[in-house]
Amino acid sequence: MFKVRSSHTVAICISFVICSLYIYNKLLNSLEEPIKSHTILLQRIIENQMTFQNRIDDLIDFCEDELMRIKQFEYNNFSYWTNYVINSTEETYFQWISGRDSIATIVVWRNQVNFTLRSDYYNYISNNCDILTNDIYGGTFGVDNYNLTCFTNEFSAFKNKKTLSNSVFKIGLPQNSVKYLRRVWNRSDNDFPLSYIHIAHNAFVNIDGDVWKDDYKILTQRCFQSGHNLRIPLLTYFFFARSYDRVFVLTQKSSDAYFHFTVENLPRLMPYYKWLLKKESIKILLAKPKYEKYFQEVVSALKIPKSRIIHDEYIKARILYYPAGGTCGRSPIYGTQLLANYFNNSNNQENKTRIIILMKRSSPTRQWLRHKYILQMVERIAKEHLLEVMEFSDNPAPSFTETVEYFSRAKLILGPHGAGLSNIIWASKDAIIIEGLCKITPQQSNLCYRNLAAVLGLRWYGISDGCLNLKEEVLEPIIRESLKFT
Numbered sequence: 121m122f123k124v125r126s127s128h129t130v131a132i133c134i135s136f137v138i139c140s141l142y143i144y145n146k147l148l149n150s151l152e153e154p155i156k157s158h159t160i161l162l163q164r165i166i167e168n169q170m171t172f173q174n175r176i177d178d179l180i181d182f183c184e185d186e187l188m189r190i191k192q193f194e195y196n197n198f199s200y201w202t203n204y205v206i207n208s209t210e211e212t213y214f215q216w217i218s219g220r221d222s223i224a225t226i227v228v229w230r231n232q233v234n235f236t237l238r239s240d241y242y243n244y245i246s247n248n249c250d251i252l253t254n255d256i257y258g259g260t261f262g263v264d265n266y267n268l269t270c271f272t273n274e275f276s277a278f279k280n281k282k283t284l285s286n287s288v289f290k291i292g293l294p295q296n297s298v299k300y301l302r303r304v305w306n307r308s309d310n311d312f313p314l315s316y317i318h319i320a321h322n323a324f325v326n327i328d329g330d331v332w333k334d335d336y337k338i339l340t341q342r343c344f345q346s347g348h349n350l351r352i353p354l355l356t357y358f359f360f361a362r363s364y365d366r367v368f369v370l371t372q373k374s375s376d377a378y379f380h381f382t383v384e385n386l387p388r389l390m391p392y393y394k395w396l397l398k399k400e401s402i403k404i405l406l407a408k409p410k411y412e413k414y415f416q417e418v419v420s421a422l423k424i425p426k427s428r429i430i431h432d433e434y435i436k437a438r439i440l441y442y443p444a445g446g447t448c449g450r451s452p453i454y455g456t457q458l459l460a461n462y463f464n465n466s467n468n469q470e471n472k473t474r475i476i477i478l479m480k481r482s483s484p485t486r487q488w489l490r491h492k493y494i495l496q497m498v499e500r501i502a503k504e505h506l507l508e509v510m511e512f513s514d515n516p517a518p519s520f521t522e523t524v525e526y527f528s529r530a531k532l533i534l535g536p537h538g539a540g541l542s543n544i545i546w547a548s549k550d551a552i553i554i555e556g557l558c559k560i561t562p563q564q565s566n567l568c569y570r571n572l573a574a575v576l577g578l579r580w581y582g583i584s585d586g587c588l589n590l591k592e593e594v595l596e597p598i599i600r601e602s603l604k605f606t
């Protein structure tokens with residue numbers, strides 16, 4: 121169908137998403153029924169082709185209309201008694217969801233959006249790859265998800281480009297669901313799902329972004345996916361929750377924190393951002409931020425009116441838009457790159473001096489105690505390379521606009537593990553990140569910024585045991601070697 125009557129060549133290059141809506145409500149793992157109903161829907165899409173602008177926007181509206189047509193929308197028809205959880209990490213998730221008549225699912229396919237993934241990716245380097253293997257999201261994870269290998273102090277890894285493996289597209293999905301999705305959505309083997317969004321009616325939502333609907337609860341991919349209540353905790357919450365007409369669920373567990381908001385929530389929003397901006401009547405549910413100023417600046421930079429953001433602990437929505445969750449510590453590549461592109465500031469930076477960013481953290485457990493000496497050393501090196509040094513403190517932190525500007529000018533970003541490193545999203549493609557890893561459990565460090573750098577195609581060096589007492593003599597050769605490659 122995507123030859124799209126070859127005369128309409130324009131249609132081929134612009135965004136196209138397949139919306140699938142199942143009018144069957146059959147048994148769980150039944151593969152046949154959804155395909156059948158899907159075929160019917162595809163037929164309908166083809167018939168409507170001429171009126172489509174082939175954009176995600178139109179498809180969301182289309183699904184919503186269909187949902188209304190098939191199922192009478194009724195206010196206040198919510199269920200308190202949920203009996204089971206639909207866990208979005210489980211292999212049967214899409215099978216289950218596609219068997220419901222009250223949820224429409226739109227899958228955004230790679231071959232159908234006008235979006236070019238970055239082309240260059242790199243392996244990563246450490247002073248001790250053996251230890252990194254056992255860290256959170258360790259080496260095996262790096263190989264399985266990104267096809268990236270750790271090289272112990274072999275700086276040539278910063279020169280040799282490589283390809284990410286296609287398994288990067290399964291981040292945010294049940295691990296083996298790509299084949300199933302292709303089959304149901306009739307996509308070819310070289311196509312990959314980039315994101316998905318559910319549209320449901322009469323749903324109840326809490327501030328962790330968990331959705332109760334009919335007799336089930338949907339759990340999106342997020343941090344702390346095991347800690348949850350099956351039922352809406354109190355009947356009073358159920359009765360007194362505020363009702364809204366249309367709500368986009370952006371909130372999820374921990375989205376009030378700097379890292380989770382930036383790295384997990386914003387990428388979750390971006391595939392639907394343009395559509396959402398136009399639909400002014402849709403509210404956006406988000407946890408009350410801990411970093412109020414930063415949050416307001418980001419929202420304002422995204423041109424989202426404050427009045428559209430709601431922070432209620434529990435809500436009822438007549439129509440709910442429920443995008444794929446922000447997987448804990450692992451950004452999906454599509455939303456993350458969309459986010460980076462949106463704030464790409466490089467055109468304004470053309471003639472400005474490139475900088476080295478040295479992060480200065482105030483957390484007692486995650487900082488460089490010898491910061492003062494490290495700064496002196498970095499300033500000396502910067503001078504030799506005609507670079508400037510920017511000391512990036514978290515107390516007080518620069519404004520969001522300044523942050524984006526600094527990071528987009530940086531050739532090198534150095535710092536101990538901490539939320540400020542989320543800002544590597546705004547970095548230029550040639551930037552190198554040197555992170556001093558801190559233990560977050562007695563045995564392990566967290567490689568979440570390795571993961572972020574991986575999907576952005578940035579080069580990353582992880583210093584194992586690179587926290588509190590890191591010495592400038594250890595850092596210096598790493599900086600000098602890295603600068604040869606940027």
Ligand SMILES: *[C@@H]1O[C@H](CO)[C@@H](O)[C@H](O)[C@H]1NC(C)=O
Pocket residue numbers: 133134135234
């Ligand atoms: C595709 O994206 C590019 C870059 O964002 C844009 O310039 C172009 O107009 C888009 N093409 C279509 C057909 O939307």
Ligand SMILES: *[C@@H]1O[C@H](CO)[C@@H](O)[C@H](O)[C@H]1NC(C)=O
Pocket residue numbers: 267282283284285286
């Ligand atoms: C992983 O990377 C290697 C070397 O860059 C490449 O040859 C291989 O095809 C990649 N594997 C996958 C599954 O993409």
Ligand SMILES: *[C@@H]1O[C@H](CO)[C@@H](O)[C@H](O)[C@H]1NC(C)=O
Pocket residue numbers: 121122159162306
């Ligand atoms: C699936 O896609 C192929 C190729 O695009 C097309 O020929 C076929 O008719 C489609 N099948 C259905 C059931 O839509």
Ligand SMILES: *[C@@H]1O[C@H](CO)[C@@H](O)[C@H](O)[C@H]1NC(C)=O
Pocket residue numbers: 194197198199333334335
């Ligand atoms: C909502 O109302 C419809 C139509 O009356 C009914 O079929 C459905 O079971 C109700 N849903 C719940 C959760 O009560």
Ligand SMILES: *[C@@H]1O[C@H](CO)[C@@H](O)[C@H](O)[C@H]1NC(C)=O
Pocket residue numbers: 205207208209210339345346347348
């Ligand atoms: C959902 O699945 C994840 C991982 O597969 C698991 O850690 C979590 O406990 C599950 N949650 C529920 C409520 O079953």
Ligand SMILES: *[C@@H]1O[C@H](CO)[C@@H](O)[C@H](O)[C@H]1NC(C)=O
Pocket residue numbers: 467468469470471
């Ligand atoms: C950068 O400098 C060049 C040459 O002086 C000039 O043509 C260009 O407009 C400048 N760019 C910006 C963004 O100021």
Ligand SMILES: *[C@@H]1O[C@H](CO)[C@@H](O)[C@H](O)[C@H]1NC(C)=O
Pocket residue numbers: 460461464465466467546547548549
């Ligand atoms: C930002 O945009 C410029 C100009 O379009 C491009 O050359 C550059 O690679 C982009 N930077 C990033 C980090 O995407």
